[in-house]
Amino acid sequence: MSRVISLLLLLGLLLGWEMASQASRLSALVLPAPSVIGLTLWHGILSGYFWPHLVHTGTELFLGLTLGGLFGFFSGIAMGESEFLRRVLFPYVVTSQVVPKLALAPLFIVWFGFGMTSTVVITALICFFPLMENTVTSLQQVDLQKLELFRMLGATRLQTLLRLKIPAGLPGIMAGLRVAVVLALVGAVVGEFIGGSKGLGALIIASQGMMDTPLMFAVLLIITLLGLLVYQMAIAVERFFLSPHLKNREKE
Numbered sequence: 001m002s003r004v005i006s007l008l009l010l011l012g013l014l015l016g017w018e019m020a021s022q023a024s025r026l027s028a029l030v031l032p033a034p035s036v037i038g039l040t041l042w043h044g045i046l047s048g049y050f051w052p053h054l055v056h057t058g059t060e061l062f063l064g065l066t067l068g069g070l071f072g073f074f075s076g077i078a079m080g081e082s083e084f085l086r087r088v089l090f091p092y093v094v095t096s097q098v099v100p101k102l103a104l105a106p107l108f109i110v111w112f113g114f115g116m117t118s119t120v121v122i123t124a125l126i127c128f129f130p131l132m133e134n135t136v137t138s139l140q141q142v143d144l145q146k147l148e149l150f151r152m153l154g155a156t157r158l159q160t161l162l163r164l165k166i167p168a169g170l171p172g173i174m175a176g177l178r179v180a181v182v183l184a185l186v187g188a189v190v191g192e193f194i195g196g197s198k199g200l201g202a203l204i205i206a207s208q209g210m211m212d213t214p215l216m217f218a219v220l221l222i223i224t225l226l227g228l229l230v231y232q233m234a235i236a237v238e239r240f241f242l243s244p245h246l247k248n249r250e251k252e
Contacts (some may be wrong), residue, residue, distance in 0.1 A: 014034045189204075207247045
């Protein structure tokens with residue numbers, strides 16, 4: 001029922017937007033009507049105009065999320081297991097995150113050039129921190145009684161990590177992955193704003209230069225749908241990994 005109400009609300013907002021645009025007779029350059037945006041989107045899809053840009057951004061998103069996610073996860077494990085590493089490295093990690101990535105983009109372009117590489121680096125750097133932070137926090141919040149039981153049974157540090165700490169910390173780690181997925185798309189689009197000649201972010205800049213506001217809205221809609229799709233994929237991955245964990249909790 002809630003989904004039906006949500007859909008009706010969306011249809012009502014679009015209808016109100018359409019009626020307001022028609023009544024005010026605003027130029028499409030200022031605020032295009034939903035019908036104009038939909039027609040631009042439809043023509044772009046049929047002609048294949050959007051597909052190369054969508055594939056390009058999707059590739060950057062996947063590569064940046066994979067590199068940043070893996071590095072964040074394993075860095076989180078290292079700092080979660082070693083208090084020495086956490087004290088030494090964590091201030092530098094926080095410092096790297098408080099610097100706006102948009103300010104670092106020109107520097108990455110100097111180092112890696114225009115194109116996909118610099119955007120992937122920006123994306124990886126943006127989505128690295130949430131997964132690292134959540135992994136460190138999750139590994140430190142393990143039940144002390146279970147941890148003591150593992151020690152009494154003679155479990156090694158690696159066995160304790162793989163069989164207790166990571167499975168117990170999966171909910172927090174997966175929450176970090178969901179945040180990283182959303183930020184990865186932001187990083188990919190922002191990277192294309194600065195150093196991309198191809199991709200959805202670069203297409204937004206091009207539409208601004210052409211003063212084609214309906215095209216800009218159409219690209220924003222594609223980015224939104226891509227973000228929702230990737231987020232739902234992250235939720236599916238989370239359910240896959242957490243299903244055994246939830247079954248074990250139900251048995252307990």
